[in-house]
Amino acid sequence: MASVILGRPRTPRAAKEPPVTDVRLARRQLLVDGVPTLVVAGEIHYFRLRREHWRGRLELLRTAGADTVATYVPWVVHERADGTLDLTGRTDPTLDLGAFLDLAAELGLQALVRPGPFVMAEMAGEGVPDRVRREHPEVVPVGWGGATAPTGDLDYLAPAFLAETRRWYAAVGEVVGPRTAPNGGPVIAVQLDNEIGMLAWVSGSPQLTADACVGLRDWLAERYGDGLVARYPGLPDACDPAALADAVRRPREGWATALRLDLGRFSRERFATYVDALEEAAESAGMGGVPFLINVHGTTGGSGASFPIGLSQLALTFPGHAQRAAGSDHYLGDLTLATAGDLHLMNAHLAALSDDEQPATSLEHEAGHADYGDDLAARTDPSAVVLKTRLSLAQGHRLLNFYLFAGGTNFVADPPRSDGTTRFGITGERHGFAAPVGPEGQRGPSFDSTAEAMRVAARLAPWLADADEEHDDLALALVLDDYLTEYPVPGSDDDAHAVAELAHARGGGPRGLLPRVLLTLGYRYGAVDLARDGDLPRTVVLGSPVAADAAVQARLATHVRGGGSLLLLGSLPTTELDGTPCTILSDALGVRVVGEVRDRPGWFTSVTSTWGHGTERRVGRAQLYEAEGAQVVLAEAMSGTPCGLALEAGAGRAVVLGCDWGADLGLFTTALTWLGAAPGLVREAIPGLITLTTRAADGSRLLHALNVGGSPVSTSITLDGVALWEGAPLTLQARTGVALPIGVRVSGHSLTATAEIESVDGWLDGREDGWVDRGVAILAGPGRAWLDGTEVEVVRDEDAGSGAPSFRVPLGPAR
Template structure:
């Protein structure tokens, strides 16, 4: 018997912090005779757990009965697979759906689920183009109760506290993903009526130019809103968050009613695309109310970034930081689908991911405090036929053909590809520090990145609403990591280690708050930022100074507090090339081309330019706001960079997409009093440094070289060379863990 708990952002096994390394193996895609060899390969690679989907589609028979013990086919013997995993000393991460995706038909749901009223309906009453469902449709929930009534008792009898191998249970999979990627909010009659009740409770019967008591008019107006319906779009997305939270609460209650307790519940977050993590926080935004602060529950990432380079290393870093920003003090980071293999998912040789990417991503994630990594997919297999042909071209359980997981470290036939030995060697290195990493926290510099979940409520846009489409485009342009992703990328590659803070909750921070700001920001968050500065806080705001709330209401609370008046955005084009000149103290030596800028007007007289901050900045909250312009539009001479002293605080406002000139960004942070603890003398960008420490003070330095250039560097801590000033060698695309 083992206890499994989440505490202090640790995964605690029998009261001890643990680092769990897992691989995904689909028993239902393998001959029973091959199960043992795949699990043995998993153990040999350094994993101590196996994860697997448990597809409802596979286990439900045509007569509606469920086979979980292999009485009708060996590939349905879930019980036997769990017993075999236990015999190999492997823990199990159970993923029983209902949805599992995994390239299965209906995303893993049986065909019997799709009764009238279950399928999703979107804008203009158009049926969803996917096999999505209304998660709260009574008929769907009744079917889920039946499935959970079969699979959960089997899992309950094999939980770790009962002496079994199951240490965690994932509820559903990638909830909200299908509606986001197809721009299909759930707008069936029941969902729209539910939305009406929600709106009435918050705003009264009249809202968005509609009346919820006019049922037909309400349904038509929500499904086909007029142009410029920003408030309706925003409210609809917030409402969907609540529906997802209710769905997860239902799943958890059902699981617990069948004895699943004493192990963590997991929620898988979707959102990467095209090798980038820029859209990943959409999944966080959709689902964080479902799990944030919930006991014995945490979220896990699902990321497919391909290679890890200077372009996207900050994506992964910020993904982890934003996940942590909405976790409670007990909820650790995990990764439930950690991309393994070589990336040729289409079998067309259009993409190859070097095995080194797997190693680099592993090193970064464990440095940031991930306590569980599940390598997906570890072993390929074969898709068996459906029991009853449906005439869809292949009549198999999945749409990938007969073979599946052909790019995994272990292919469908059990052969290695080059990622397998890299995985094994990486995990051996990680395991050598395993006890320390399991009980370590990342150490941070005097910088924190602001996270605004509502900036990611962009999953829905009515096809006929150009105003909403423009809003979405500009939110995508400015949010998160900043325009062109330069803010977060520059921080990380300049040597800063930083957490994130959820600005939609009350916060008190002493670090420099870095915010990639958009033209839309709620009055509440604007007021928090204004209070932060006037109370003595430090702020680096990059992008656009907000002028509206997400609903489209004019709002300049923050700008007013800083005595600035933001103008309209000036965009570059094939015939116009906005350019900015920064002051010499920023290290700028020439004007730079930018893609967008927002001119600012100072509503109090500007101070003369200096080469150093004012010797005695004002410290009284009632003190007059003072400005110093440090960057301007070359054409209009309008300020786009302003240093502000307001109350007791200090802010730098930069309203353009300034390039990733690392000395420029480190100088801005130094102006606000923040410098990276770890520095180095490498000349090629691509070095990432961070450190971790245990409660007893055991410290590790994590060094990555994501560039394609071999580098040797002297690393310093607060100006003092480490390792007796010896050079640390980091060949191209490698990393090291170094005791401090």
């Protein structure tokens, strides 16, 4: 009997197996030697480990189930006190990057290299040597009021900084270049810088060096032409750079909102120019021929609501570049109903901004127990990393880097530091105490759950590496300009109000409600970037602030009047983002905004509903309407004035909910049904239950079901009009997930089962009349199975060695 693998296998690369030679992005897939692949990586910082400990940590990574090691390459550590760069271990054996990569290859691991120049990672100077700031003080940006940046930020486009970065990349390239996949090495991807724009965002301090201010003045002149004087009366000319810089850093009150918006758009272009320069430097240093990755920051305080700020900043850095891909960087802690809605929307937004060639990745996929303060205040449930992994895989992620996989040591800095710590890291001697593998190499409380997450990815890879997430004809709209709020103008009450209004309703709408409601109702939704060309889905769902760009309003108006449908939660826009009156959308819908009621001392704004529960509900604010012929859905309780409408406009329909309405599932079900948005997957609406489907290139489909709640759930499911499993209910225990085959192609058959596929194996059975292909699908647990539409027996076998049973589905001859 000769053993073979039937179906669509994916096995870890053996230590002695020849290395890959070609890695590229195509059709939203990651192709490794032409084969669609899921990459499962874990971050290990070689520079935080004694060299003799490298092998043990890498072996633990292999044991956990990863096929790739990721690591920062920190400039601040490799640049020594004498100004030389050591990446070969000349001064310290822990700095031999090549030896680390070679050891990874020896152990059968690929590598993802992240050379900065910024690395963050709790490093002194954010990973950039202090010498750069000391020798080139002009690269240290100033912000509002001429104040020096309060972070370690630097002017990305300062000539001196770019020159220093090219020197750094050249040194890294001498080691990494010969070890890239096209050269037979383990390096399959290179990340360009890290969390670009994050430092300016978190501090609210833009990069306003003199050169940047001159560049901004030129950009404004090109964008507004003769209208520049009206937009910025009194703005000095670029021929007086000192006066210009002072005017930009201390803007007049009348400029504030316009300057915040324009500065954000201008910075997008600067970031894109910077990334182009980094790619050129990387290729010149020999690190080309593999995909370049862009790390998108944006989560804060355990919420993903601000993630599109990072997307907005980097919106021009990866679209249009076929061999660049963007990756999320998320720290959400536990996956709850709230954070699951955030993560799902983050993933959808990332996909909406990516081109057809670019797969989604997660370059810092939060692992560990999240007690980053080492104070027992924030330990997450071990199931969180598994649930996050399942959700991201179901949404098309092709690379997950579990960060941080192994902790280590912040060694004494060389050169010595003078900023309160003797170490090159800012967390003390021990670093990564929340990681699955602790600083001393011990398996931490999250090791097993991280390993389970990695095994899930490997197990599902045969049917996910080339699969697409299936969507209903509905999408949540992404309006990137709603997130041009990273540089609020200090001291401007008008601009502070404008920023607060945007933050109130953008993205998921007031309270971030929309993604949670759609997931609860079973909708399989994606996102659509309203600034990009292309067809819109039939139903657009929008969290809408009171301000919206004229082009966005016009596109939505055209969509509805042309036969599409719109569900809007928040406010009908009455102005453009800069405050200029603009009612394109409301005019197209035949609605007039006549006022607004808000909470105030002694007043509790309430609204009554004719849909859903049909009761009075407390809200924080309500926008009031007049609209002839519209159906009143919501009304302000005291006056009876409409604040929610269902209306027809042209050939389409719209539902406008002009308040911060709550999770009235009945109302939203009625609204979406009236708009013609029918879910293709029908089940009971259960908060905490998420159901998605994927379809691979050969037609294989998986039903992904996650229960992020604390209680078991059970529901029957109908998909595309057919009751799954002959109407039997799906039951999920608390905080668990599955990816069930619903027509998976294995060994020439179509397999459907109520348990996840653990593996597929097969053999060649010798008979008198010749050799016959036979195979078996191993299920992860007991259940029912259907082969080519006919129910077949699931065979339970007891494993004499482990005592654990296995559940086998004989597949019969291949077809």
